[in-house]
Each structure stands twice: as structure tokens, then as C-alpha cells.
Amino acid sequence: MNRPITLIIALTAGLSGGLLSHVVISTPVHAQVSxxxxxxxxxxxxxxxxxNNKVVATFKPSVELxxxxxxxxxxxxxxxxxxxxxxxxxxLRALDAR
Numbered sequence: 001m002n003r004p005i006t007l008i009i010a011l012t013a014g015l016s017g018g019l020l021s022h023v024v025i026s027t028p029v030h031a032q033v034s035x036x037x038x039x040x041x042x043x044x045x046x047x048x049x050x051x052n053n054k055v056v057a058t059f060k061p062s063v064e065l066x067x068x069x070x071x072x073x074x075x076x077x078x079x080x081x082x083x084x085x086x087x088x089x090x091x092l093r094a095l096d097a098r
Contacts, residue, residue, distance in 0.1 A: 054078070062087075 045060035055078050062072035062085065072087035 057083075 045058055047058045048056045050056050057078065058076045058080075060074060060076070062074045072085055074082050075084035077083050
């Protein structure tokens with residue numbers, strides 16, 4: 001084949017492929033829309049991991065808070081044991097190592 005015909009075939013194939021993909025896959029894809037103004041982050045817990053992606057600690061609401069009783073937040077170690085708690089009228093204090 002000569003060069004102009006190859007170029008015309010390539011352009012025609014590209015344009016028809018683009019048109020066909022637009023017709024077949026017509027649902028647009030958008031990034032997830034967040035609620036709010038971007039000044040607040042809402043999460044259920046923060047998990048700190050090391051460079052091997054192993055959990056080091058987790059900061060989250062206490063079980064009592066999740067059940068609607070006490071307003072505490074807790075810091076858990078890698079084994080899920082509580083190492084720190086704050087809230088419900090008590091002062092900030094570190095718990096003993098267990």
C-alpha cells in the first residue's frame with residue numbers, strides 16, 4: 001500500500017473506533033462527590049500502619065460511644081488492647097501497660 005492510503009485508513013479506523021466507543025459506553029465517569037465544604041474530615045477510625053502495612057495503633061470512638069452511652073475516644077495498640085482513653089468528664093491520662 002502506498003503511504004496516503006495507509007494514513008487515510010488509520011485515521012478512519014481511529015475516528016470510527018472513538019465514535020463507536022462513545023456510542024457504546026455513553027455513561028460518563030465522574031469522581032466521587034463529597035458532602036460538605038471540605039473543611040471537615042469524617043471517619044470512623046484512624047489506623048496507623050508501619051512501612052510493611054502492619055497495624056501499629058488505632059484511634060477510634062469507644063464501644064460505649066458507638067452504643068450511645070459514654071463519650072470517650074480510645075487508642076488501641078496493634079493487638080486491640082486499649083492504651084489510652086479520653087472523654088466523659090475525665091482528664092486526659094495514659095492507661096497502665098497491661
